[in-house]
Amino acid sequence: xxxxxxxxxxxxxxxxxxxxxxxxxxxxxxxxxxxxxxxxxxxxxxxxxxxxxxxxxxxxxxxxxxxxxxxxxxxxxxxxxxxxxxxxxxxxxxxxxxxxxxxxxxxxxxxxxxxxxxxxxxxxxxxxxxxxxxxxxxxxxxxxxxxxxxxxxxxxxxxxxxxxxxxxxxxxxxxxxxxxxxxxxxxxxxxxxxxxxxxxxxxxxxxxxxxxxxxxxxxxxxxxxxxxxxxxxxxxxxxxxxxxxxxxxxxxxxxxxxxxxxxxxxxxxxxxxxxxxxxxxxxxxxxxxxxxxxxxxxxxxxxx
Numbered sequence: 345x346x347x348x349x350x351x352x353x354x355x356x357x358x359x360x361x362x363x364x365x366x367x368x369x370x371x372x373x374x375x376x377x378x379x380x381x382x383x384x385x386x387x388x389x390x391x392x393x394x395x396x397x398x399x400x401x402x403x404x405x406x407x408x409x410x411x412x413x414x415x416x417x418x419x420x421x422x423x424x425x426x427x428x429x430x431x432x433x434x435x436x437x438x439x440x441x442x443x444x445x446x447x448x449x450x451x452x453x454x455x456x457x458x459x460x461x462x463x464x465x466x467x468x469x470x471x472x473x474x475x476x477x478x479x480x481x482x483x484x485x486x487x488x489x490x491x492x493x494x495x496x497x498x499x500x501x502x503x504x505x506x507x508x509x510x511x512x513x514x515x516x517x518x519x520x521x522x523x524x525x526x527x528x529x530x531x532x533x534x535x536x537x538x539x540x541x542x543x544x545x546x547x548x549x550x551x552x553x554x555x556x557x558x559x560x561x562x563x564x565x566x567x568x569x570x571x572x573x574x575x576x577x578x579x580x581x582x583x584x585x586x587x588x589x590x591x592x593x594x595x596x597x598x599x600x601x602x603x604x605x606x607x608x609x610x611x612x613x614x615x616x617x618x619x620x621x622x623x624x625x626x627x628x629x630x631x632x633x634x635x636x637x638x639x640x641x642x643x644x645x646x647x648x
Contacts, residue, residue, distance in 0.1 A: 345381075345382075345383075345422060345425045345426040346359055346362065346363065346426060348386050348422075348426075349362075349393060349397075349426065352388060352389070352390045352393055353390045354390055354393050354394055354397070355394055358394055358397050358398060358401070361397075361401050362397060362401070362426060362427060365401060365427060365428075365512075366427065366428040369428075369429070369470055369510075369511070369512040371428065371429070371430060371470070372430075372469050372470070374469065375430035375465075375469040375470075375471060376430070377430075378430030378431055378432065378471065379425075379428070379429075379430050380421065380424065380425050380431065381425060382425070383418070383421045383422055383425050385415075385418045385421075385422075385553065385556075385557075386418070386422060386553070386556060387415050387418045387419040387422045388545075388549035388552050388553065389415075389543070389546075389549065392419065392540060392542065392543070395540055396408075396419065396423055396540060397423070397426070399538040399540075400423065400427065400514050403514075404514075404537070404538040405493050405514055405515040405516070405517070405536060405537050405538070406420075406423075406514070406515075406516045406517070406537060406538055406539075406540060407478070407516075407517045407518075407519065407534065407537035407538070407539045407540070408420065408516065408517070408518045408519075408540050408542050409518075409519050409520075409521070409539060409540070409541055409542065410520070410521075410541055410542035410543070410544075411520060411521060411544070411587065412520055412587055412590065412591070412592075413544070413545065413573075413577075413590055413591065413592035414542035414543065414544055414545065415542065415545060415592075416518040416519075416520075416542055417474070417476065417518055419542070420472075420474045420516040420518060421474070423472065423516060424471075424472040424474070424516075427472065427512075427514075429470065429471055429472045429512060429514075430466075430469060430470075430471040430472070431471055431472045431473070431474055432462045432463075432465060432466040432471050432472075432473045432474065433462075433474045433476060434462050434463065434473060434474065434475050434476065435476045435477065436475065436476060436477050436478055436479075436480045436481035437477075437480055437481065440480075440481040440482070440485050441482075441485045442485055442488040443461070444461060445461050445462065445463045445485065445488060445489070446460075446461050446463055446464055446488055446499060446501060447459050447460040447461040447464050447501065448461070458501065458504050463489070463492065463499070464499055464501075464507060466513060466515075467492060467499055467507060467509040467510065467513050468507060468509070468510060469510060470510035470511070470512035470513050471510075471512075471513060472513075472514050472515070472516060473513070473514070473515040473516070474515075474516050474517075474518070475515055475516065475517035475518070476517075476518055477518060477519060477520065478517040478518065478519050478529065479519040479520075479527055479528070479529050480527075482527075486529075486530075486533055487532075487533075489515075489533070489536075490532060490533070490536065492509065492515075493515060493533075493536035493537070494536050497509040497513075517537060544577060545573075545592065547567075547570045547571060547573075547574050548570075550569075550570035550573055550574075550592075551566045551567060551570040553596075554566045554569060554570060554596075554599060557596065557599070557600075558599060558600075558603055558647070560647045560648045561599065561603075561646060561647055561648075562645075562646060562647065562648060565645075565646050568636050568637065569595065569599060571636065572595075572612075572632065572633065572636050572637070573590075573592070573595055575632050575635075575636070576589055576590050576616075576629065576632060577590055579628065579632065584628060585620065585625050585628050585629060586620065586622075586625060588619045588620045588621070588625070589616050589617065589619050589620045589625070589626075589629045591615070591616060591619050594615035594616045594619055595612075595615060595616060596615075597614075597615040598611040598612045598614065598615030598616060599611070601614065601615065602642075602643060602646055602647075603643065603646075603647065604643075605642075605643050606643075607640075607641070607642055608637050608638075608641040608642065608646065609633065609634075609637060609639050609641070612633050612637065613630070616629065616633070617629045617630055617633065
């Protein structure tokens with residue numbers, strides 16, 4: 345991952361500081377299986393890398409906010425890999441409570457003992473906790489994180505001891521705007537994060553992503569697919585279509601289907617068009633695709 349930072353032109357002093365951080369904080373043996381040296385996807389964007397890495401080096405927690413398809417989870421995963429830390433993924437939903445985050449009592453070997461939750465494990469083992477869709481959880485369940493996320497860096501477990509956080513522990517939260525089931529974060533929680541507004545992926549960076557996943561994809565078609573995604577984004581921005589078809593995962597899935605022999609238009613219909621359930625909207629999305637992708641384009645024309 346540090347090679348990626350160098351290719352992206354990240355400041356050399358920041359990279360040196362990350363290397364020093366890695367050498368200063370060893371990974372506990374019981375957490376080694378949570379290390380991910382080579383994430384599936386890479387995040388491209390020098391400015392965001394520098395902002396995020398600097399905040400983490402200063403001991404801050406991060407809140408990554410923005411619309412879908414901006415790479416929030418990819419960046420969070422990449423940061424854990426770049427810093428050489430084990431990671432815990434915590435998905436939030438409406439029924440998330442304190443016990444599911446911190447831990448709860450369990451009966452083991454004939455006695456009641458404490459079974460640590462993901463937040464406690466991450467805190468004690470020096471991990472990076474990725475708090476996915478943090479604005480989908482109830483505020484009262486997140487209140488238990490206040491002492492963990494601020495300068496105190498402790499977890500007080502009722503009936504048990506006070507848990508001090510490892511010096512390498514950081515938390516990276518992500519949130520989308522406007523999803524069903526989301527809510528406003530309270531000010532007390534937001535104040536405990538350094539906040540990064542994630543920009544949309546550029547056409548150039550999307551082309552890089554496509555070429556990394558499919559090195560034999562012809563440059564012209566990588567350009568067309570990345571341009572297609574930008575066309576869809578412009579239609580979303582002008583409110584011609586909803587964001588349902590603006591699905592980066594869907595586009596990547598479609599190209600993967602093409603690599604396995606499926607016709608390009610059929611693959612895009614499965615990965616992108618059919619994500620919109622309104623017939624009129626689907627027709628608009630298909631029109632965008634037809635303007636760039638020939639109906640008879642198959643694997644032979646796409647890949648070397």
